[in-house]
Amino acid sequence: MTSIFQPAGRIADLGVSEILAITARAGALKREGRPVIILGTGEPDFDTPNHIKDAAIAAIRRGETKYTNLDGSPEMKRAIRDKFARENGLSFAQAEVTAGAGAKQMLYNAMMASLNDGDEVIIPTPCWTSYFDIVQIAGGVPVAVPCPGEAGFRLSAEALEAAITPRTKWLLLNSPSNPTGAAYAEEHYRPLLEVLRRHPHVWLMVDDMYEHIIYDDFRFVTPLALDPSLKDRCLTINGVSKAYAMTGWRLGYAGGPAELIAGMAVVQSQSTSCPCSVTQAASIAALDGPQEFLKDRRASFARRRDLVVDALNRIDGITCRRPEGAFYTYASCEGMLGRVSPDGTVLRNDRDFCAWLLEAANVAVVPGSAFGLSPYFRISYATSEAELTEAMSRIATACAQL
Ligand code: PMP
Helix, strand or coil: CCCCCCCCCCCCCCCCCHHHHHHHHHHHHHHCCCCCEECCCCCCCCCCCHHHHHHHHHHHHCCCCCCCCCCCCHHHHHHHHHHHHHHHCCCCCHHHEEEECCHHHHHHHHHHHHCCCCCEEEEEECCCCHHHHHHHHCCCEEEEEECCHHHCCCCCHHHHHHHCCCCEEEEEEECCCCCCCCCCCHHHHHHHHHHHHHCCCCEEEEECCCCCCECCCCCCCCHHHHCHHHHHHEEEEEECCCCCCCCCCCCEEEECCHHHHHHHHHHHHCCCCCCCHHHHHHHHHHHHCCCCHHHHHHHHHHHHHHHHHHHHHCCCCCEECCCCECCEEEEECHHHCCCECCCCCECCCHHHHHHHHHHHHCEECEEHHHHCCCCEEEEECCCCHHHHHHHHHHHHHHHHCC
């Protein structure tokens, strides 16, 4: 029977993310008994620390199980303001911070609250897949600016300048980046901020989600701290998901101009209402609590990064940059294109390569096409060293057959 449902224009050409689709396919193979290793998901394999869980349990016992203030309880907002001041040198008033169900909701609220039909959002690519779709749902036009691997996957001042038009509303930056792990140091941000100063109609949205997952001697900095003159047109977004292994709790937060924050609250008031009360108690404990354990987790992620990058670079036809942060590598498979698998299939693009890796090596990775820059593939190394070692060995064996 054919469906009579016709999707709204704003979602007609959008699907659920390619990452979820690949993970679902790999999961189905696993259930059939295939020993599939999934390197697709973007969440830490660590558990949420006990002091955070305990705070949530205590909140339940105290009866904090009702609606809170719409975009965060006063205590939640206090913890967010303290965090921005302590870790980022940013000073926000209570009316300049907001909290919702994840950093994703912060992005969504901000785009819905600010974009009119046809407004443009400059998005350096490759980028997290949700950016394009959120902008599109909000009626905006995503403007992809390719940032090649040779330039460290970072946006240059020249490319930014060339992308700005009278319709540009936002520049959206993410450092460390999903999917590349590339990060902007102060010297990378400065020239971009100079361009923004020349274009006062362009606002800056910053996604600092992976702030705490950085390696070696990389120094994290958020753009507003470098140029406080942007305060009336900059939104800084963060969340507890990745740093504190809290992806399922759903809490994200943001700091920005009070009028924008109020607009975001309007959007939230007619969609999800307040973030979960118990989650807020847990998130306050995460932000206020001990941060030392992050150091051990960073060290563990750094070992996994090196394991994966070194193994990939040993494979003929694959090259991989060593990322500064996050838990992803974005490797080029250009040297694999045109090669033929034992069953006679020619690998024409990164989608073919990833499909073949799943069949031949039982390893699930995500093609660069999902993130807007090919021919690459993304590996999430937020899994055990034993599993990563096995996965890398399988990929090397499979590639040798081509
Ligand atoms: N930004 C980036 C760059 C991400 O990778 C993610 C999660 N994949 C998010 C934001 C959203 O995180 P959450 O909604 O869990 O806070």
